[in-house]
Amino acid sequence: MKKRTIVALPGDGIGRVVLEETIRVLDAAGFEADYVEGDIGWEFWKKEGNPLPQRTLDLLAKHKIALFGAITSKPKDEAAEELSTELRDKGLIYSSPIVGLRQHFNLDICIRPCKTYVGNPLNFIRRGADGGIEEPEVDAVIYRQNTEGLYGGVEWSNPDKQVYDAFMTHPKFKKNFGSVPKEEISISTRIFSKGATERILRAAFEHAKEYSYKSVTLCEKPNVVRETSGMMYKMALKMQKEEYPSIELWNTNIDAQMMWLTKNPENYGVIVAGNLFGDIISDGFAGLIGGLGFACSAQMSADGIAVFEPTHGSAPKYADFKTSIVNPIAMVESACMMLDYIDEKAISTKIRRAVADVVAEGKVRTYDMMKMSGRPDVIEKGAASTHQMAEAIIAKINQ
Numbered sequence: 001m002k003k004r005t006i007v008a009l010p011g012d013g014i015g016r017v018v019l020e021e022t023i024r025v026l027d028a029a030g031f032e033a034d035y036v037e038g039d040i041g042w043e044f045w046k047k048e049g050n051p052l053p054q055r056t057l058d059l060l061a062k063h064k065i066a067l068f069g070a071i072t073s074k075p076k077d078e079a080a081e082e083l084s085t086e087l088r089d090k091g092l093i094y095s096s097p098i099v100g101l102r103q104h105f106n107l108d109i110c111i112r113p114c115k116t117y118v119g120n121p122l123n124f125i126r127r128g129a130d131g132g133i134e135e136p137e138v139d140a141v142i143y144r145q146n147t148e149g150l151y152g153g154v155e156w157s158n159p160d161k162q163v164y165d166a167f168m169t170h171p172k173f174k175k176n177f178g179s180v181p182k183e184e185i186s187i188s189t190r191i192f193s194k195g196a197t198e199r200i201l202r203a204a205f206e207h208a209k210e211y212s213y214k215s216v217t218l219c220e221k222p223n224v225v226r227e228t229s230g231m232m233y234k235m236a237l238k239m240q241k242e243e244y245p246s247i248e249l250w251n252t253n254i255d256a257q258m259m260w261l262t263k264n265p266e267n268y269g270v271i272v273a274g275n276l277f278g279d280i281i282s283d284g285f286a287g288l289i290g291g292l293g294f295a296c297s298a299q300m301s302a303d304g305i306a307v308f309e310p311t312h313g314s315a316p317k318y319a320d321f322k323t324s325i326v327n328p329i330a331m332v333e334s335a336c337m338m339l340d341y342i343d344e345k346a347i348s349t350k351i352r353r354a355v356a357d358v359v360a361e362g363k364v365r366t367y368d369m370m371k372m373s374g375r376p377d378v379i380e381k382g383a384a385s386t387h388q389m390a391e392a393i394i395a396k397i398n399q
């Protein structure tokens with residue numbers, strides 16, 4: 001096995017501890033790598049006025065693959081107040097380094113798998129026809145377009161005249177908003193491009209093909225959002241027909257999908273959506289398999305830059321506990337996605353099996369798995385610490 005160089009971006013708060021424990025799990029599973037640490041997050045905003053320094057971008061451009069913990073973001077005004085004194089009044093404006101990474105490297109594909117671990121007490125259950133309890137096995141992977149759509153940042157409040165006049169040329173704008181004073185109007189756009197739409201669709205179909213899913217579900221709203229969702233739907237139909245005829249294309253609307261996922265989540269496999277709907281639906285599915293302690297993700301670009309991270313944030317309220325109590329599984333699973341991506345599938349399989357064994361056995365559970373509220377005394381009450389959970393996974397790997 002070739003020794004890899006991985007950029008480790010711990011970030012803030014619990015991002016640091018989950019990444020550290022995950023690297024121990026990777027070592028135990030025999031993954032050989034040098035980890036070079038990159039600076040990102042709140043500390044660097046406060047000290048340098050930039051939460052995503054150029055040196056970090058250079059590091060990722062060079063080594064291409066990163067494991068990322070989590071960062072803290074705060075509203076603009078609070079961010080300005082926490083800047084070190086010599087940096088104040090220089091007009092620096094805080095913006096999220098994750099969004100910055102996404103934009104800088106065009107990490108346009110976001111993948112969020114949500115797979116049930118048998119024995120996880122947080123698994124979704126429902127009542128069956130005979131009145132008994134059913135625990136459907138969820139195995140969904142959400143492919144979310146990560147750079148465009150409603151999160152593309154093209155927006156205005158009280159738009160300048162040129163923009164306003166352009167909107168007034170649209171009959172619907174004129175009819176519905178033409179009599180509203182310009183100062184009272186806010187506009188956020190939802191722009192899809194063909195190239196990016198094609199890439200996310202293809203990634204979803206390829207995943208279905210590689211892992212033998214029988215269908216790809218496009219989850220948008222083409223009957224109402226006719227231009228963007230409509231374009232995506234037409235492109236999906238064409239791609240399925242011409243390139244993936246053996247995979248079924250299903251089409252659901254985002255609102256109905258949010259209902260279906262709590263009725264029959266086991267029916268869905270690969271799901272593909274634009275940015276906002278993909279974000280919503282992946283959180284919905286993550287809730288069915290245990291929530292933030294289990295939700296992993298990957299973001300990648302066309303030219304081979306890839307960042308693997310848990311979906312959760314820096315959970316500042318737990319960051320300073322003497323013994324860390326948070327669940328490292330979401331980060332460990334994100335690292336497994338990295339291993340799949342760089343073709344180290346034997347190691348990812350080994351780690352996933354170890355995690356599955358720990359969860360199924362049920363002896364070692366972090367506070368979230370015990371449905372406790374997160375306080376320092378959860379350890380006394382029998383919850384495992386972050387470190388103990390990693391140790392349990394390592395023990396299974398070594399068995």
Ligand code: NAI
Nearest residue numbers: 070071072073074292293311312313314315316326327368
């Ligand atoms: P959060 O995900 O940090 O925490 C929300 C709650 O989820 C926690 O209080 C905790 O109860 C639970 N939780 C999160 N991770 C967990 C884990 N590994 N194990 C067990 N329980 C866990 O979201 P929140 O509180 O909304 O945001 C905190 C900070 O994180 C903010 O500054 C926010 O901007 C940032 N954030 C960063 C993200 C990232 O780095 N990708 C994503 C989301 C939020």
Ligand code: MG
Nearest residue numbers: 279280283311
């Ligand atoms: Mg989200």
